Amino acid sequence: MQRAVAPSGLYYAANAPPPPEPPVRGRLWRVLGGLSIVLSVVLVAGSLTAYGFWRRLDGQIDREHVDGRLGENRPPKLNGSLNILLMGSDSRAGENARYGVEAGRRSDTTLLLHISPGGESAIGISFPRDSMVRMPPCKKKNGTVVPAQFGMINAAFSNGGPACTWRTIESLTRIHIDHYVEVDFAGFKRVVDALGGVDICVPRRIDDPKAELHLRAGRQTVSGDQALGYVRTRYVLGDGSDLDRIKRQQAFMASVVKKATGKGMLTDPGRTYAFLSAATRSIKADDRLTLSVMQRLATSLRGMSAGKVRFVTVPVQAYPQDKNRVQFAQALAEPLFKAVREDNKLPEPDPAPVPAGNAAPPVPPGQVKVGVYNASTAQGLAQRTADQLAERGFRVVKVGGGKKRYARTMILYGAGAERQAARLAIAVPGHPPRAWRSAKPGYVYLVIGRDGAELRALKPVVPKLAGEIRADRDICART
Template identity: 35%
Template structure:
C-alpha cells in the first residue's frame, strides 16, 4: 500500500509549457492511474472483507440468539377457556386502521436448577412456580400500556392441562395462581385467561439468573426505600433513600417480602413496579433498543434465560415485539396491583375482589388504559371538557384555495406512536383532492401537538387549505418545517387517529373508579419519586 501511495506522488504536475498528451508526462500519468486503480481495488477488497465480516458477525449472533431462545406452546388447557361454561374470553376489536392491542403475560419463575439459579435462590427446586406474574396490555395505537401484577398467593380456578411432554394435570376448583406453571407456561396463560376473560397473545418467562444478568447489562437501576432494609431471608441490604442495585441485590429487591411494609406479597409487587419503571427509564435514556450493538448484547443475555410462546420464538419476531413495546411513552405506562380480599380458609392467601377486578379486566379487554396518560394535551383532556372530546376550533382564516388547486408537495410526518399514521392521513388528504400528499416517519415519536408548516410565504395558502381539510385548531399553521417539502404536516399525539381532528378520538384511557384506584396502588413508570415503604 505504501509503494502505491508513493507512486501516486511521483505523477508530475502539468506545466503550461508542456501539452497534456506529450512525452513522459503521459506515461507517468497512465502509470499513476493504474496505481490508483490498484489502490481502489485494494480498498474495494477491504470493504468486501469488512462488510462480509459484518454480515457473518450478524449471522453468528442471529444464530446464537435464535438457538438460545426456548419456545413452548401458548396454551396448555385440555379445554380452551373460551369453550368452558365459565369462560367467555373477550375477543379484541381492531381499531379504525385494523390495529389490535397486544396482551402479554410476563412470568418470573422461581425455578432453581443446579448451578447459578440454585446459588441465587438458596436451594434446588426444579418444579418452579410463577414467582412474579404480570399481565401487560399495550393499546392498539401504542399510546399507552397497563401492567397488572397478579399476586402469587391469589386463589383462583386452575383448568385441566397437559404439558409439552404429554403429562396431564387435573383441574382444581381453587388453588394458588402461580401453581399452574407446574403444567407449563401454556397452562399458566390459560389460568389467567380463565380468571380475567382477557385474551392473551403471548407469554415471556425468565428465570432468576436472567434477572441478575439483565440488570448488570444495563449497569444497574435506581430503587428507593423509605428506611434502611436488612432482610436475612432475601439478603437485601439497602440504606434509606435511593440506591443503585445490580446483580444479586437487584434480585433480592425483587424477591424480598419481609423487607417491605407488612411483609406480604402485595407490597413486593410495588417494589417490582418501581424497579421495572426505573429499568424502562434507563433503557429509554440510553436508547438501548435503538443501538444495534447494545440491543444485540441485551438480547443475547436475555435469550439465555428466556422462554416464549412458539409464534415469537425467533430473533425477528422478538425484535418486532420490542419495536412495538418501545413506542409507548414512559409516562403512559401504568402499573397496578390487582385488588384482593382475605381468603377466609387461609389467612396467608388472598382472593379476588371480584367487583373491582372485573372493572379493571373489562377495561383491558376492551382496549382501555386504566389511567389517563400524563402527556395528554390540554386541548383534548376529558377533564377540561367535561368528559367529552374537545370540539375543534377553526384553524384560522379559511383558505381561498380548493384542495384540487394545491399543486405543492405535501409531506405528512408521523410524530406519534401509532403505526402507519402518516400514510393514513396522506391517503385522507389525497381522497380530499390533495394529489401530491405522501406520508413518512419522523425522527421522534413523542410530538405532542399537530402542526402544518410552510417553507415559503407562497405556500401559506396551501398549508391553510390542508389545515382546513383536517379541521385543525387555530394556530396550527406556521412558517418553518424541515425543508423536506413545501408543506409539512407533523402529526402529534393529539391527532393519533381519525380522519379529521378530534372527530375520531384515539384509544381513550379511563380513570379507574376511586375504590379500584385506591386498592390497586396505581403507579406511573415515569414517576421518579416512587419509594417503597420499608418494614416497620
Template identity: 40%
Template sequence: MSAESTPEPGIPEPGASSPRRRGKGRRRKAPSGRRKALLVTAWTAAGIVVLGGTGAGYLYFKLNGNLRSVDIDQALGGQRRPEKVDNGSENILVLGSDTRSGSNRKLGGGTDDGSARSDTAMVVHVYKGHKKASVVSIPRDTLINRPACTDTHGTAHPAASGVMFNSAYSTGGAACAVKTVESLSGIRMDHYLEVDFSGFQQLIDDLGGVTVTTTKSIADPDSHLHLKAGEHTLTGKQALGLVRTRHGVGDGSDLGRIQLQQAFVKALVDQVKQIGVLSSPKKLFSLADTATKTVTTDSDLGSVNSLMDFADGLKGIGSSHMKMVTMPVRYDPADPNRVIIAKTKAKQVWTALKNDRPIPASATEDTATGQAKGVVSAS
C-alpha cells in the first residue's frame, strides 16, 4: 500500500462508500447565494484594536463591551486534543462566518433562520520571535471524517464520515471547528478568531478601502464584482465580492477563490499597517469600534487588553514575511465538485508548523491549485 493510500484520522478514502454530501453540477458551476466566502486575518481586527484602544474610561469600556468570546477550552476540556507546543510559536484558527441574522440578512443569499456557516478557514502559524508567519487555507469543499465534539452549549455531536469540512462549524460552531482542524492537522489551536459577513464589509469601508492590482478583468455576476485590469481601491462591497468570487476566475473552483483571498489578505495587512499615520481620533475609534463588533474570539482574547497584547505580538509581521498556501488537496475522482486531502503532502505542511519550521516548497507542488494565482496582487 502506498503512502498516499494509508488511512489516517480525519481523512476519508477517495471513492469510499461512506455517506458524503455530493455537490450538484460541475466544478465551474457558480455557487448558490448561501455559499459566500469572506476573509479577514488576525492582524486586521487585532491591529485596529491596538490603534483604537488608546482611549481611556468610556472608550475602553465601550470597546470591551463590543467583544464576543467563546470558551473553547472548556467545551473541549474533556476531549482528546493535541498537546500545546511550548516553542514560542502560536497557532490561530481564523474563520469567516456567514450568519444570516441581523444586519447580515440584507447582504443576500443563505437562509433567514439565523444559522451560520464557515466558508473560509485559515490556520495562522506565528513563528517563534513573531517576525514571520505561515497561513494555511483549508478549502471548505474538502471531504473529511469529522470527529465527535461538544459545542460551547454542552451539546454533544457525533462523528461523521465523508462530509465537507465546513459542516463542522454549521454542526457545532466554533468548538467543533477547532476540534476538526486539530484532528486534521495534529496541531493545538492556541487561539480562535471569527469575523462575520456584514462586519467585513464595514471594516473595509472604515479603512477607506484596500488597494489591489488585477492582471486581468474580473466579471462575476454571482458575486456582483466587475473590475477591469489595473489598480483599484476596493470599497467594502467590492472587497466582499472579491473574496466571494469564483466564477470566471481560474478554473472556477473554490481553490481559485482561495488564491484571490490570499492575495487580498496581503494587501489588507499592508493597508492596516499604514493606519498608524492617521491623525483623526474619530476615525481611529470608528475603526476600533467596527473591529471589536465584528470579531468573536476565544475566551483568552475576550477583552480589549488581551486583544491588544495579542496584536502587539503581530504588528511586526508584514505581507513580505507571510507565506500563504492552501492545504494540499486533489480533486475527488468520484465528485469533481469536491476535493480530498493529499495526505503525504498535507502531513509535510502540518509537521513543519508543529516543529516551527518553514513549509517546504515540495509540500504544495503538483496539487490542485484553482489556477487563479497572480490575478490579484497588493499594489
C-alpha cells in the first residue's frame, strides 16, 4: 500500500476510500489571592437567581477590550473547558497609594484557573514570577509594539498589560485562554473582609513591620489588612524564596475557596450578595467575560465542592545562568499542559466486559485503521481529532471532510472490522459502532458531526504534582 506523509506526521492510505455516506438515521506584593476570588465568585454566584442582582453586579466590573492584541496564531479551543488567566496588579493608584510610590503597574501573580467541562473540577496553576521564558512581541494600548524578548515571566505585564501576559502564557503552554481577571491590593482586602475574614495557620509568631503584619502562632482568622500582609511577607516565613511563598499563598487561596463555599455563606443571601458585590468592584476583566458568560459558569459550578479544587505550581528547575532564577522543567511541565489542553471530560468507568458468546473483545489501537472525516462546521476538527488518536496508537489512514453536514457523530465499520470499531468506541465514547455496507473491509470511519468527538480522558486528567494543595485540606496540615 502506498502512503503519503501528512504535515502532522500521520500517513494517508493512497487507496483509502472517500468520505463515507453514512446510513440515514436518527514587587512588594508577589502573589495575590486572585484565583480564590474569581473561583469563589462563580461558586457563590450560583446561588443567585434574581436577574436584577446579576445586572447590578455586572455593572461594577471594569472591562477592557484585548482581542486585537492577542496575536493571530493562538492555540485552538479544543473542548468545553474554561481557562481564566488571573493576575494581581501592584498599582499604587487610588486606594493603593498607602503602599508606596511605584511607577506603572507590574504583576508578580500569574495563575491559570482551569475548570473542567461541566464544572466537575478545577485546578489553579501558578507560574513562578522568577521563571525565565521567551515572550512574544506585544502590542500596547497605544498601538506601539514591544519586541519579542527573553526574560522573567512577570515582565510581560509591564510590557503590554494583561493582554501581553495572556499571549505569553498561551505561547508557552499552547493552552487556549478564554478570559482574564485582574485584582489589586484594595480589591483583595475588600473581598476578604466581605467573607468575614479567612482562616490561616501560622507556625510561629510573626512581626514584620514592612508587611504591616503581626500575628500570633497557630490557627486564626485574619481580616483584609492582615491577609494582605500575610501574602506579601517574604522573609519572616519559610526560606524566603518565591517558590516557598507560592505554597503558602496557595494554602491561603484554598482557605478562601473553602470559606466562600461553606454553608454559612451559601445559605445567607445577604452575605452572598455582599461578597459578590465586593468582588465585582475589585476586579478588572476582558469585555468578553459578559453577564451571560458568568451566569452560565455559575450554573455549571453549582455542584462543585472545595474538595474538587486543587492548586499546583508549574514544575521548574534551576536556571543555569542565574541561581536566583528558574526555568520550566519541560519533562514534567508539558504533561501538565497537555492534560489541561485535552481535558475533554472526566474519566468515565471502563465499558462493561462483553458477555461470553457475544462479540469478541476489542483489539489494540495499533490494529485499528481509521479514517477521520469532518461533517461539522468546526474548521480543523478532523485533523485535531486524528492527531489525538494517532498519539494514542491508532493508525490514522485518512483525514478529510465533505460538503455534507451531520448532527450526530458516527462510528462506521466495514466487513471484518467489528473489533476495531469497538476499540475506537472506547476511545471516543457515546457513539455505538454500526456496520456500513459501502465501507472498505477492515476499515473504521469516524464521521464527526455537530455534537463533536471528545476522546475519553486518560487517567488522571491532570497529573498529580508534588506539593499540590486541595481546597478542603486542614489549614494546619503540612504540605
